[in-house]
Amino acid sequence: MKIKEYRTQFIQELTPIYDAGEAESFFYLIVEEKHQLKRIDLALHPDLVFSEAEIVVWNSILEQLKQEIPVQYLLGKTSFYGLDFEVNENVLIPRPETEELVEWILESQKSRIExxxxxxxxxxxxxxxxxxxxxxxxxxxxxxxxxVSEKALATAKRNAENNSVNITFINQNILETVDLEQQFDIIVSNPPYVRNLEKEEIKKNVLDNEPHLALFVEDNDPLIFYKKIAKLAQKNLSENGQLYFEINQYLGKEMIDLLEKMNFAAIELLKDIYGNDRMIRASMKI
Incomplete structure (x- = not known):
């Protein structure tokens, strides 16, 4: 079968579940990963074909996409801030909003890095x-x-090796941590922050596949991780150090109140590209 013909079939079969643009993006992600072909290659060579064996593989992927398994898990990888990352059922798929958090930190450190x-x-x-x-x-x-997850850390270690960086990984439950035992210039966290009451807002492909341990908190204590991490930061954040969080879009005011009550200063709340309160940073009062 010609690839362009399979592409049409692929998109048609997915459009009851995904919009056409998203289904098309899946096709090109997969064809690039599996066949090292880009969109321009298919445009320049419209007679390229899939073998019968390749169609069997594609049909399997298509059926899994129909079950709303994230395409990143099917490919076993995703891109984040220009780097490739292995992803699997033990880790969340990185989001564009988290890239914005990374960019915010990098911008703040320009004057210090040298x-x-x-x-x-x-x-x-x-x-x-x-x-x-x-x-x-x-x-x-x-x-x-x-x-806290050993399996997540195993994935993170492979990602560090694949991206040629040295990081000290620690298997630790932050909620049970009394002291971080050293000082840091930056403490950053994207902890679980989705309340159970917000589950209905979560897409099925996320809810059914991504680790709930990394997503959800109880409705009666949604800031549990932020309170604990901020408390540790009071002891373990260096002079002029900064604390960064990705947050629940509905709890921006509550986060500001929390950090003010804990004696943090220079508190800034930042919206993401979608206009939602998504990031906050603060420093210790000197």
């Missing part, structure tokens, strides 16, 4: 996307990353 070694801690690292992206883009850094 003058001193920066010590960074990423809490709840998952795939390692934040820690690895920071390590890759900040040359004078020592980066640590914590996660």
């Amino acid at each position: 003058s001193q070694n920066i010590r960074i801690l990423d809490i709840g690292t998952g795939s390692g996307c934040i820690a690895i992206s920071l390590a890759k883009n900040l040359p004078n850094t020592t980066v640590f990353a914590i996660d």
Whole structure:
């Protein structure tokens, strides 16, 4: 079968579940990963064909997409901040909003990167996307990353190796941590923040496939991770150090109140590209 003919069939079969643009993007992601062919290659060579064996593989992928398994899990990889990351059922798929958080941190460190070694801690690292992206883009850094999941850390370690960065990974439950035992210039976290009451807003492909441990918190204590991490930061954030969080879009005011009550200063709330309150940073009062 000609690839262009299969493309039409592929998109038609997925459009009851995904919009046509998303289905088309899936097709080109897969054809590039499986066949090293880009959109322009197919346009220039419209008579390219899939073999029968290749169609069997594609039909299997198509059926899994119909079950709303994320395409990133099917490919076993995704792109984040210009880097390739392995992803699997043990880690969240990195989001564009988290790229914005990384960019915010990098922008804030421009004046410091040549003058001193920066010590960074990423809490709840998952795939390692934040820690690895920071390590890759900040040359004078020592980066640590914590996660409660050993399987997530195994994935993050492979991602660090594949992206040629050195990171100290620690298997630790941050909610049970009394002291981080050293000082950091930057503490960053994208912890679980989706309340159970918000599950109906979560797409089925996320709800049924991505690890709930990294997504959800109880409705009666949605800031549990933020309170704990901010408390640790009070002891373990260096002078002029900064605390960064990705947050629940509905709890921006509550986050500001929390950090003010805990004696943080220079609190800034930032919206993401979709106009939602998504990131916050603060410093310790001197």
